Amino acid sequence: MNTIELKPGIYSVGIVDWNSRSFHGYAINNGTTYNAYLIIDEKITLIDTVKASFSEELIERISEIVDPKSIDYVISNHVEMDHSGSIPAVMKLAKNAVIVTSSPGGKKGLIAHYGDAYQYMEVKTGDTLKLGKRTLTFVTTPMLHWTDNMVTYCPEEKLLFSNDAFGQHYTSNNRFDDEEELERIMYELRHYYANILMPYGQQAKKALAAVKALDIDMIAPSHGIIWRSHIKEAIEAYEYYAEGRTEDYALVIYDTMWHSTEAIARSILEGFSRRGTRAKLLDLGKTPLSDVMTEMLKAKYLAVGCPTLDSYITPNIGAFLTYMKCLSPKNKLGFAFGSYGWSGQSIGIVEQMLKDMGVEIILDPIRITYVPSEKQLKDIEDRVSEIKIM
Ligand SMILES: [Fe+2]
Ligand SMILES: [Fe+2]
Incomplete structure (x- = not known):
């Protein structure tokens, strides 16, 4: 990635992690970037750093x-290590730099990660720092999404350094x-929101x-593409997601x-x-959970199917329901289904777990012994097509 000037004297100095396919455990299909920005003024200021393994490349840039x-200043908008990981490498060279971070979460978090040897300046909403x-x-x-998060705004440049907000795990030159x-970057914006910010709509x-x-005329996030021509679209998408709005859209997850x-x-x-509802079939044996959760952001209906394995649920369904509970989607209607041999505990377990996550159950569980007959399949189709929502 060539060093790019966002505005006169403001540079993108972050790195592209082209081949990363997992972000702390969830699948990212297109790699990611760790964006950092350098402001040249009377005070030289670095906005965020990058993952520790890319420290050398950051210093080179x-x-x-x-x-x-x-x-002079290292602004740490967020303690998470994809953005703070190279603070030690930067501070090793910039010995007199002051780390500017949120109070109290930022300072507390950075000290827990990197010790208390650095000079810190704690800031709150509305505090300002003159650079020249x-x-x-x-x-x-x-x-949004840790206790310490903050964003940094430069009024003279109409530029918002938004850190994780408005980010995408997406790579490009x-x-x-x-x-x-x-369309592509809006999908990646949604994928990111679903997997990182979904629990924090309020x-x-x-x-x-x-x-x-x-x-604002530019939003520079810490992952992915910088927004300058489609800020309105990005903000509107976030408003839609934050409100927990759903569409007449069903996911059949099994x-x-x-x-x-x-x-x-x-x-x-x-x-x-x-019944005229847009619907998608998602086989958990083949679909990354991060893609399932991205679809779930807008889905109103969830049908979750699990065969009974011994006396419990399968590992794929267990992983899915655990991940779903972490991200706590709102305003969902659903039901459970599955086939079983003799005891069939999985279907009740799935229904209970959906209920525990606040999913409103709209159909009795569908339980089939061994293999469904043509008649049973037709009956299931009829029951689903006749679902009435008050
Ligand atoms: Fe983060
Ligand atoms: Fe991040």
């Missing part, structure tokens, strides 16, 4: 513009939204209100051992089709 020793001809203003965004296919709403009060639960899933899909 900074060195193409200034001597890293001359950095430019100013930085800070807005804390707690639990381009840096700006208008250099990429909009906090996202508050942060969006603060962001909308700012005069695991299968000998294709019986799969056959039921296909009948359920047909039932949704007959």
